[in-house]
Amino acid sequence: MVSSKLRKVPEGVSLTSKEVAWIRRKLGREPNPVEWGMFDIMYSEHCSYKSSRPVLKILPSKGPRVIVGPGYDSGIVDLGDGYVAAFKVESHNHPSAIEPYNGAATGIGGIVRDILCVGARPVALLDSLRFGSLQSPHSRWLFRYVVKGIADYGNCIGVPTVAGEVEFDRSFEKNCLVNVACVGIAKKEDIILAEFKHPGDIIVLVGGSTGRDGIHGVTFASKTLSEESEADRPAVQIGDPFMKKLLIEAVLEALKTGFVSGVKDLGGGGLTCATSEMSAKGGVGVEINLDRVHVREAEMNAYELMLSESQERMLFAVKPEGLKTVLEVFEKYEIPYSVLGKVVEGGLLKADFKGETVVNVPAELVARAPVIRRKARKPPAVQEKLKASKPSQPENLQKAFLELLSSQNIASREWVYRQYDHEVGVRTVVKPGDGDAAVLRLIDVPKAVAVTFDANSRHSALDPFNGHAGALAEAARNLVCVGAEPLAYTDCCNFGNPEKPEVFWQFKQGIEGLALMSKGLKIPCVGGNVSFYNEDEETGLAVKPTTTIVMVGLIEKLDHITSMGLKEAGDALIMVGTTLPEMGGSEYYHEILKFDGGEPPKASVRKEKATIKTVLKAIRKGFVKAAHDCSKGGLAAALAVMAVKGKLGLNVNLERIPSLKIGRLDELLFSESYARVLLEVPKRKVERVLKIASKNGASASQIGEVSDREAFTLKFKGKPVVDCSLSELEEAWLTPLPKALEGTPA
Amino acid sequence: MVRIAVIRFPGSNCDLDVVHVLKNVLGVEASLVWHKEFKALGYDGVVLPGGFSYGDYLRSGAIAARSPALEHVKVMVDNGLPVLGICNGFQILVEAGILPGALLPNENLKFICKWVYIRCDNGWTAFTWGIPEGKVLYIPIAHKEGRYFSDEAELERLSRKRMIVFRYTDQKGEAVPEANPNGSIRNIAGICNEKGNVLGLMPHPERASEELLSPSGSADGLLLFKSMAEYVKR
Numbered sequence: 001m002v003s004s005k006l007r008k009v010p011e012g013v014s015l016t017s018k019e020v021a022w023i024r025r026k027l028g029r030e031p032n033p034v035e036w037g038m039f040d041i042m043y044s045e046h047c048s049y050k051s052s053r054p055v056l057k058i059l060p061s062k063g064p065r066v067i068v069g070p071g072y073d074s075g076i077v078d079l080g081d082g083y084v085a086a087f088k089v090e091s092h093n094h095p096s097a098i099e100p101y102n103g104a105a106t107g108i109g110g111i112v113r114d115i116l117c118v119g120a121r122p123v124a125l126l127d128s129l130r131f132g133s134l135q136s137p138h139s140r141w142l143f144r145y146v147v148k149g150i151a152d153y154g155n156c157i158g159v160p161t162v163a164g165e166v167e168f169d170r171s172f173e174k175n176c177l178v179n180v181a182c183v184g185i186a187k188k189e190d191i192i193l194a195e196f197k198h199p200g201d202i203i204v205l206v207g208g209s210t211g212r213d214g215i216h217g218v219t220f221a222s223k224t225l226s227e228e229s230e231a232d233r234p235a236v237q238i239g240d241p242f243m244k245k246l247l248i249e250a251v252l253e254a255l256k257t258g259f260v261s262g263v264k265d266l267g268g269g270g271l272t273c274a275t276s277e278m279s280a281k282g283g284v285g286v287e288i289n290l291d292r293v294h295v296r297e298a299e300m301n302a303y304e305l306m307l308s309e310s311q312e313r314m315l316f317a318v319k320p321e322g323l324k325t326v327l328e329v330f331e332k333y334e335i336p337y338s339v340l341g342k343v344v345e346g347g348l349l350k351a352d353f354k355g356e357t358v359v360n361v362p363a364e365l366v367a368r369a370p371v372i373r374r375k376a377r378k379p380p381a382v383q384e385k386l387k388a389s390k391p392s393q394p395e396n397l398q399k400a401f402l403e404l405l406s407s408q409n410i411a412s413r414e415w416v417y418r419q420y421d422h423e424v425g426v427r428t429v430v431k432p433g434d435g436d437a438a439v440l441r442l443i444d445v446p447k448a449v450a451v452t453f454d455a456n457s458r459h460s461a462l463d464p465f466n467g468h469a470g471a472l473a474e475a476a477r478n479l480v481c482v483g484a485e486p487l488a489y490t491d492c493c494n495f496g497n498p499e500k501p502e503v504f505w506q507f508k509q510g511i512e513g514l515a516l517m518s519k520g521l522k523i524p525c526v527g528g529n530v531s532f533y534n535e536d537e538e539t540g541l542a543v544k545p546t547t548t549i550v551m552v553g554l555i556e557k558l559d560h561i562t563s564m565g566l567k568e569a570g571d572a573l574i575m576v577g578t579t580l581p582e583m584g585g586s587e588y589y590h591e592i593l594k595f596d597g598g599e600p601p602k603a604s605v606r607k608e609k610a611t612i613k614t615v616l617k618a619i620r621k622g623f624v625k626a627a628h629d630c631s632k633g634g635l636a637a638a639l640a641v642m643a644v645k646g647k648l649g650l651n652v653n654l655e656r657i658p659s660l661k662i663g664r665l666d667e668l669l670f671s672e673s674y675a676r677v678l679l680e681v682p683k684r685k686v687e688r689v690l691k692i693a694s695k696n697g698a699s700a701s702q703i704g705e706v707s708d709r710e711a712f713t714l715k716f717k718g719k720p721v722v723d724c725s726l727s728e729l730e731e732a733w734l735t736p737l738p739k740a741l742e743g744t745p746a
Numbered sequence: 747m748v749r750i751a752v753i754r755f756p757g758s759n760c761d762l763d764v765v766h767v768l769k770n771v772l773g774v775e776a777s778l779v780w781h782k783e784f785k786a787l788g789y790d791g792v793v794l795p796g797g798f799s800y801g802d803y804l805r806s807g808a809i810a811a812r813s814p815a816l817e818h819v820k821v822m823v824d825n826g827l828p829v830l831g832i833c834n835g836f837q838i839l840v841e842a843g844i845l846p847g848a849l850l851p852n853e854n855l856k857f858i859c860k861w862v863y864i865r866c867d868n869g870w871t872a873f874t875w876g877i878p879e880g881k882v883l884y885i886p887i888a889h890k891e892g893r894y895f896s897d898e899a900e901l902e903r904l905s906r907k908r909m910i911v912f913r914y915t916d917q918k919g920e921a922v923p924e925a926n927p928n929g930s931i932r933n934i935a936g937i938c939n940e941k942g943n944v945l946g947l948m949p950h951p952e953r954a955s956e957e958l959l960s961p962s963g964s965a966d967g968l969l970l971f972k973s974m975a976e977y978v979k980r
Contacts (some may be wrong), residue, residue, distance in 0.1 A: 026861065151856075151857050155798075155888070156759075156801065156802070157892075158760070160799075242757050242801025243801075245798070246756055332780070334755065418856070418857075419856050420857075421857070421952045422859055423763075423886050423888055423950065425889065426766060426955075426956070428959065429958055441958060441959075443770075482878045515814040558958065616974055
């Protein structure tokens with residue numbers, strides 16, 4: 001019998017009573033305080049995915065292009081010709097909400113390490129950011145410093161930041177969302193996995209020294225933010241991009257020696273997470289000596305050494321015969337390292353410190369927390385919002401249109417991407433703001449990779465199922481618009497507290513929507529990240545349900561690369577897809593009519609397939625000079641952006657737009673119906689493109705033409721609805737962000 | 747065969763890009779050389795690439811400028827061999843006293859990544875002798891500390907000795923204030939030494955050396971590397 005005194009779980013451990021009992025039963029003894037700490041972080045939502053795992057299972061993860069699917073540091077897809085792309089997404093919401101600069105910077109640091117761990121060179125970064133309203137000084141502060149953190153870190157390590165998105169909504173006022181993604185390119189034979197496989201391999205800890213920073217970062221990320229969160233600031237890690245740049249080069253050089261059998265980054269959960277997960281994956285054990293860890297602070301104890309989340313560290317398993325060769329690489333780059341121990345038979349994770357064994361637990365037990373089946377319940381308020389009656393149409397649609405172009409969610413993001421080095425690496429063909437997705441060429445073969453980052457919080461708030469399915473389809477459409485075939489995606493789920501059935505319902509619905517579209521379009525999921533507890537404890541306000549999608553596509557021929565700016569006067573404008581009065585969650589309702597109800601767009605696999613096939617076919621035939629997907633702000637905003645980008649005017653006859661059930665002009669202009677793409681096509685190719693559309697079951701028609709007059713004219717049955725100059729559009733679309741951020745105090 | 751060294755300092759990040767352009771686009775022999783192993787002997791020219799050498803800790807380029815590799819670079823400078831400093835490389839050359847002046851934080855205090863127009867004002871350097879004077883090139887910048895500055899006396903000397911090689915201009919080649927992205931004095935984008943064998947510039951010619959990568963479909967940056975290789979052959 002264990003005495004009741006011993007049975008007390010150390011203070012601060014946030015394990016549930018069920019988990020405590022499970023650990024005791026499986027271990028057959030009382031864990032010591034270090035072990036309790038390890039279980040605590042590994043059983044946190046952030047590390048264990050204990051609430052989300054059973055739901056995420058429904059996403060398809062197999063396909064002919066998939067080389068590595070969910071469960072590893074990065075998903076990997078085959079690009080052909082012996083090349084692969086590795087990519088991964090991660091959230092850094094909680095740290096960014098209290099320390100935006102370092103929170104965002106270390107997000108970049110972590111995601112880069114995930115790509116390195118599979119042996120790929122990181123070639124592109126992406127960021128998807130969400131803040132409260134730009135009118136709020138707090139949100140502007142977060143926004144400025146998150147962007148600065150990403151810029152300073154990404155620019156320094158020489159990985160271009162090529163694409164992303166920013167959305168502003170009051171639900172993100174306290175809980176901003178900072179999702180970052182990285183894409184790497186590797187030769188297929190160079191792929192390596194984060195596993196300990198061979199007993200006898202030597203374990204080496206490489207990179208930054210270990211300090212007390214970031215201890216319990218993951219448990220902090222697994223609770224809601226409150227007044228006391230400020231006191232958690234020490235739980236935010238501090239980044240060192242210079243050390244990261246050295247690590248990138250050293251890791252890639254070390255892998256080239258052929259003596260490395262596994263690598264893993266030390267991010268959330270530090271040494272505990274890396275050793276337990278690598279052992280569990282490989283079905284082996286590990287013995288390490290914590291006295292050997294190179295530290296930056298004196299007198300650190302075993303608990304701190306096992307749990308520290310100090311940045312810029314990686315764990316290597318090295319073949320003993322090659323240890324000297326590998327260590328020489330680290331010495332060349334003057335990167336500190338320590339040889340911690342070795343891989344052993346069996347499945348035990350054992351750590352010694354000052355002559356005593358301080359950890360001795362099955363790695364599997366630490367690495368795999370039991371799942372929790374959460375309750376889901378549809379919130380009653382949703383139904384009312386969907387059924388709310390429509391607000392009336394404003395009299396002056398031109399004024400509404402220009403205001404919408406200037407609104408915070410539609411205005412140009414140039415203020416952001418100017419601060420990012422998006423050129424380094426000499427791969428960036430379609431640059432930020434120039435196309436629906438970024439395009440990176442491969443250096444050694446004449447092919448290119450396209451990548452995009454998308455989500456739609458407002459649609460999802462009203463209807464998580466369709467909003468999520470629509471976001472996935474939008475990512476696919478964006479890739480197709482630059483001439484790429486979508487290969488696979490990874491998702492980053494951002495929700496409130498999953499212990500609340502209403503939040504968990506949103507999550508389940510969202511994932512079901514993703515699964516439907518993912519299966520329908522045959523685009524598999526190769527990994528992901530879940531961030532729960534994005535909720536303000538005081539107000540109980542959770543973020544709008546937001547799953548961001550990073551999707552990678554392949555461009556087989558460089559000639560297929562397509563951007564969105566108009567190219568030549570006289571060309572025809574073709575609209576592919578049908579416009580419906582699906583106004584709920586639209587920027588127009590929110591910004592202009594100040595209305596947050598209505599039915600949001602419905603996602604349809606059939607329609608998306610038809611549109612995607614049509615656009616891809618037309619581009620591959622060489623008929624398309626510019627392509628742009630219609631999303632936020634609808635058709636009108638999409639046309640405006642194409643005009644501004646191409647510095648050309650246009651004439652559109654609104655009555656020619658393929659539509660259904662539309663009763664009002666504002667619906668035609670601003671509906672955010674899915675499965676719609678605008679194409680610029682030379683006049684003599686119009687018939688061919690329309691034929692491709694009808695063959696693929698997409699509605700399409702020529703709606704107008706590009707003009708060299710500086711006028712942007714949208715007419716309905718001969719009467720102008722919008723008639724303004726290009727410079728008016730530029731003023732409306734290009735200036736709002738600089739005005740909001742440069743003209744106001746911090 | 748022309749042999750050009752591209753020095754990698756810890757934190758350099760445009761090194762592989764320059765090697766790619768020299769080797770794969772231009773077809774000259776280019777070696778990536780770790781700074782500790784760099785010796786002047788055996789190379790016909792050297793490029794100090796962009797990036798954040800030593801993390802730009804202290805000041806951009808300050809630490810690399812004091813590394814032993816720069817002693818070897820100075821030997822090449824004195825021997826009249828072409829020495830090109832791009833972005834952080836320019837900052838290193840200035841910090842090392844090989845080129846005059848200073849590179850201050852951009853006027854808006856932010857990193858700026860943007861395609862800009864620059865005009866060639868001296869076609870007699872090792873890097874521009876294939877470029878007609880007055881020609882406008884389209885090349886991107888990407889830096890946070892690129893605002894060129896020096897005092898009036900020095901500027902007067904730069905002008906007199908024709909050491910101002912590139913200025914930021916509009917598309918037509920006018921050095922107007924609106925075309926100046928970072929607040930550089932007199933719109934200066936790049937300068938050379940008196941002999942014209944050392945060039946430092948903030949824009950990245952290696953990023954504008956292939957038509958595929960340029961928004962205008964030009965490959966203006968390649969002209970600098972071509973000139974460099976031709977200069978060596980001559």
